[in-house]
Amino acid sequence: MMKTLVFSLLLTLTAVTAGRAQDCMGMTFKAGMGFELSHFNAKDKPAGKVIYLVKDVHKEGGATVMDITAQFEDEKGKQRTPYSIHYTCTGTELVADMSGMMQAMQSNGPKDMEMKLKSNKLVYPGKLSVGQKLSDGQMEAEMTSNGNTMMNMNMVMANRQVESKDPITTPAGTFDAYKISSDMSFENKVMGIPIRNSMRVVSYRTDNQIFDIKSETYNKNGKLMGYSVLSKVY
Template sequence: MKTKIIILIGLLFISFSSYSQSNCKAYYPFEEGTKFEITNYDKKGKKEGVVKYHVSNIENNVATIEAVIFDAKDKEVTTMSYNVMCDGNKISIDFKSLMNPDMLNQYKDMEMEFTGTNIELPNDLQVGQNLNNANMNMALNMGGITMNMSVNMLNRTVDKKESITTPAGTFDCFAISYDNEMKMGMKMKFKIKEWIAEGVGMIRNETYNKNDKLMGYSELTSFSK
């Protein structure tokens, strides 16, 4: 269960006009109509689920991302949407995308309050670069009792450049790593390795436990404009 939670969280923020500001296309497909699919697997390569994304609208440099989440048997689980912003120098992804979609569906009838810091990806990525941290905090009102949850992306660094191949093709990527810390009653820590390509976004994402053992991975399995 822990593996599925962290992979779904990773999936939702790692993958996103044909209009004049071409610098908005850096490391996300910031183009209306783009569709892409990310499949997540357990450590042995068994399929655990799929997220299908659609850049449904772009207005005033803000893209609306629609995500449909499916389980291992391709049954639709839930849907969600959030925004990705471009300021000409970087992409900024809504911190609410860090929220696990299953939990959103489970608590949809309850009062939720979100605060946090957006996930940023600058256009001028370079090996050795340190990236800003990001976080999401949720306060859930459960009939007078408040339950808190937090997700933190810490120590984000650009490690190297390398080529990565998935069912969607072969891509020249920047490899990024960071620590992912979740707290909801108990605290869980993970190490994330992620590969992103210009104009496409996330190509592959790997989750490791505190002992550096692979827990699961996700990869781009289709991409179209």
């Protein structure tokens, strides 16, 4: 009887603690929060969406860490295997997880493929301002199968700069967003053979949202390839 009572109290305490909202840099994070980003091609036709669900919010040292599950759904409603990403708010910076793209690739590749991250960091300061230059973001990963290296991937976001502040309207609402431009470069080595690509990314962010309000991708010739918008927050 006593053991059952103690166990029940522990479960209750855990539930209350896990459900408690955490505030950081003007943003409130709580397990159960959801975000939907809708993707479109250059001709404004739907190309799928990603649904992000905050599964857990906890403290690590002085930082607030969010464990987030991402679920991609194509334009026909077919879902891929969900994957996990992590965001860290230090109080002065939001550190974004760039591994989602690679995890999505891994989930749809051979089952025995494993991904090892060597670097994974994209930082946004607590306050943005026009003319501000942001630090480079980088993600480096190695894909292995049965102990053998199959692919090395390196993605860098350089020349990140806040260009302007503009009102942006999406299905999720109207936001005063900062326009951030950056140069993204990829280098993938498959069986030792390098494959390189580059593009330009223009994103729009606010100080109080974890995800971009809108993000546009252009090829190296400046032609729009596609874009995404924040379509739901719940």
